[in-house]
Amino acid sequence: MKRGLLVLLGALLGLALAEGALRAWLAAKGAPHRARDAEAAAALLIAPMLGPIPKPRSPLGDEQPWSGHVLHPYYGFEEAASTLGQVVIEARAQAEAEPDEYRVLVLGGSVAGMFASSAGDHLAALLERDPRFAGRRVVCFNHGRGSFKQPQMLMLLGWLLQLGYRPHAVIEIDGFNEAAIGSSNREQGLHPLFPAFAPWAMLGNPGISEGDGLDGLLEIHAERRRAEAIARTAAQRGHHHSALLSRWTLRRLARCRQRWFAATKRCSEALAREQDLGTWRGPPFDSEPIACRIQVTRAWLESSRSMQALCRARGIHYLHVLQPTQHDPGSKPLAPAEIASGRLSDTWEEGIRLGYPMLRAAGRHLRGFGVNFLDASGVFERVSEPVYVDGCHFDRHGSRILAERIAEVFLASLPEPGSTR
Numbered sequence: 001m002k003r004g005l006l007v008l009l010g011a012l013l014g015l016a017l018a019e020g021a022l023r024a025w026l027a028a029k030g031a032p033h034r035a036r037d038a039e040a041a042a043a044l045l046i047a048p049m050l051g052p053i054p055k056p057r058s059p060l061g062d063e064q065p066w067s068g069h070v071l072h073p074y075y076g077f078e079e080a081a082s083t084l085g086q087v088v089i090e091a092r093a094q095a096e097a098e099p100d101e102y103r104v105l106v107l108g109g110s111v112a113g114m115f116a117s118s119a120g121d122h123l124a125a126l127l128e129r130d131p132r133f134a135g136r137r138v139v140c141f142n143h144g145r146g147s148f149k150q151p152q153m154l155m156l157l158g159w160l161l162q163l164g165y166r167p168h169a170v171i172e173i174d175g176f177n178e179a180a181i182g183s184s185n186r187e188q189g190l191h192p193l194f195p196a197f198a199p200w201a202m203l204g205n206p207g208i209s210e211g212d213g214l215d216g217l218l219e220i221h222a223e224r225r226r227a228e229a230i231a232r233t234a235a236q237r238g239h240h241h242s243a244l245l246s247r248w249t250l251r252r253l254a255r256c257r258q259r260w261f262a263a264t265k266r267c268s269e270a271l272a273r274e275q276d277l278g279t280w281r282g283p284p285f286d287s288e289p290i291a292c293r294i295q296v297t298r299a300w301l302e303s304s305r306s307m308q309a310l311c312r313a314r315g316i317h318y319l320h321v322l323q324p325t326q327h328d329p330g331s332k333p334l335a336p337a338e339i340a341s342g343r344l345s346d347t348w349e350e351g352i353r354l355g356y357p358m359l360r361a362a363g364r365h366l367r368g369f370g371v372n373f374l375d376a377s378g379v380f381e382r383v384s385e386p387v388y389v390d391g392c393h394f395d396r397h398g399s400r401i402l403a404e405r406i407a408e409v410f411l412a413s414l415p416e417p418g419s420t421r
Helices: 002-028 033-049 081-095 109-129 152-163 177-189 195-203 211-237 243-274 290-313 336-341 346-368 396-411
Strands: 070-072 076-078 100-108 138-146 168-172 318-324 373-375
Touching: 002 177, 002 243, 033 109, 033 195, 033 211, 033 243, 076 195, 081 100, 100 109, 100 346, 109 138, 109 168, 138 318, 152 168, 152 290, 168 177, 168 195, 168 290, 168 396, 177 195, 177 346, 195 243, 243 346, 290 318, 290 346, 318 396, 346 373, 373 396
Parallel strands: 100 138, 100 168, 168 318, 318 373
Antiparallel strands: 070 076
16 A cells, blocks of 8 residues: 555656646747636637537428528638627627737638637737837737638638728738638639638538448547546646646647548548538538649638738738648648647648648749738747647747748738838
8 A cells, every 4th residue: 555655646647747748848939828728729629619510301301490600691610609699799809809909800600710819919019019009908819710711811800800890900810721721622622712621512412311421420429538538627727827737738639639630531432422512511612632722722822912902901900821731841840749639631732832832832922912921830840849739730930930930921021110100
């Protein structure tokens, strides 16, 4: 009994030392552990798994309401019905905001959402240090949406402006979804510029009855429940207060998300085989891979030009950022943990390998068109420690590194000192 107690005490001491060492390392890197950031990162990882999924086709033809995502008339789908009300509340608040508030609207996919959630305050602090923002409070509004890609963000920006949003600046962070989802849409027979097959086409399907699809559906449900259980246990036991336990939780959720993604892909393939999705597939398109990449890249470029034009007409400062991804060869020396948790589908990885060089080239053209563009695809090229938590998302330390680069280019691209007004 005494030996067992000594072993237990030794294990607890070891964990305490490991916790302290990790916290010290994070603090030295300028990204000290914060419980609310760990909670936010977990919520963003699990969010896609709570969205729409295929349903088994009922022989009685019963229709069940979708959970999670809902259709939206302008940009395909919204993450949740509650978001539709939230944007109206935010728009009203902006109309009544203090004149010394400088509002930054962050747009993009889930990476943009995680960035704004975990490093939006750091970005705001970096901007507030500049003399041009003396006496002004910088506030970031997070409108990153999971699975969004151009032209969805262009449409979302237009919608928010129509509702009454009055940002002083717009920062668009994207690239990964255009490369990866555009490629998988093509593989599924869906137009590459249409919203992501899942959840777009799944919102309109009558159900799955085919064997492989049903097997995948069971796996989707299983991974959703597993991720919910992990997140619930972590919240109940306060894992987010521990740097060690929160990172362990994020790794477990990332693995659930990988398995969930693979199961969703199988369901999507079954749905594509089984259903005549008609107009949900979009107009005819050239399905040759390079032709698809050219079309996606052109849409990405034109969407950015249009967003810049919308902003310029209203005196809004616009910055477009090409996000980093570990599957862009040479962009980061990858740690073993990143390689283990970062596996994507072959289609997504191929889309990134083919797409990112084209996006970088298009970014140079954007600068020629007068668009403020930051190629941040290599922002981690000298970062040896792990920052990626899965195939595309990175942790708070990575977000802060990106925030520092964004702040540098943002401030340099402000046309004149008085432009912050």
